[in-house]
Amino acid sequence: DWKNFSFRKKVGFKNLESGTYLVKIYKENPTFGNGRKYIGFKIVDVKEDTKISIFCRPEGTAHVSVFDQHEKGVEDVYVRLLYDDTIIADDATSPNGFVEIDVPCSLTNTYELNLLYKGFIIHEEPVKLKYIRSNIPLKKTIDIKLYDLQIKLEDTWGLTIDYSLNPVLTSNEMDEQIWIPGEYVSDGWYLFENLYPATYHLDVQHKSFLLDEDIIVDNSKEIALVFDAAYVVEITTLDSRGMLLKDTTIVLERDGENIEKNAMRKALLYFLSLQESIL
Structure with missing residues (x-):
């Protein structure tokens, strides 16, 4: 024009x-x-x-x-x-x-x-x-070089945690800090793919419980960590008259694993249970 x-x-x-x-x-x-x-x-x-x-x-x-x-x-x-x-x-x-x-x-x-x-x-x-x-x-x-990180999260019984967790990674070496989520694979394993070499900080939270761990990623690796989300289970043993029993042994069983406690002098027993499930 x-x-x-x-x-x-x-x-x-x-x-x-x-x-x-x-x-x-x-x-x-x-x-x-x-x-x-x-x-x-x-x-x-x-x-x-x-x-x-x-x-x-x-x-x-x-x-x-x-x-x-x-x-x-x-x-x-x-x-x-x-x-x-x-x-x-x-x-x-x-x-x-x-x-x-x-x-x-x-x-x-x-x-x-x-x-x-x-x-x-x-x-x-x-x-x-x-x-x-x-x-x-x-x-x-x-x-560039990139690596995979696989993390297995277990409870203190050495068993797979059966409730949902959302592990994430971040790093102080990042120019723009972000949170990298892990992808659940199976049997407690989480996969972080194609990570740039650095020192990462792992953060896992569930209710009031927290796991934080520094992990150096300089090659592809697999690691297992214990997520110590422990609840106290208090058990009192009584006889048919409501009297405290002594010399009592109580066994908790879950998924084929047992924890045994003996009350020689007191009938009050304490356990640490890691799972939100029926024992």
Whole structure:
């Protein structure tokens, strides 16, 4: 539309709160290619009525692939391109470990390529996307090591806990702290897949009971832990007249396991029962 053609376009945003904004410019219906093109941006600190100019440039592309030590693509790696500590563009890797990120090309600007996985910064480096990247994508391949952790939770009887638990992991080494839930497998086993090497903190809670444990993940491993959710069972033995019995032996049985207690002088016995079940 030559009648309305102009090298400058104006747009306004009204009633903005004070703060720092990222303004992005897209070109709709480009002559070449499909979809819109990301051709400009500016980071603006708005404290009063503000005017800015944005110089638009061709869109450039970066192809990022992430693989583990088995040459398998790593899914859900959060790939970000930052400028001046602000995320300019971002996306997550697909199941095959690949993602395409588009940003405006620049002869002078340096972006920071930053990869975040399950709370950890797994890679960062400065990159440039010059005008050639509008035709030939920048390609980066990142290799990392990931491990599986399997945890078995047992009670103090050495038996499988038959009520629901939700073990989670976190780490002080994370750049953005998150809680990673375990997946229940069977027979008290919980699986944490594809963990980045670090020292993790395990947290298991049930009502007022808590298990916390530090676990170093530097290879795939299996560990067994006791969840000490103990309840006191108090038993008093009486004869048919209601008199206390002495020299009494009481046996509690559950799932083929027994606990035996003797009351030689007193008829009051105490047990620790780990399960919310019938003994």
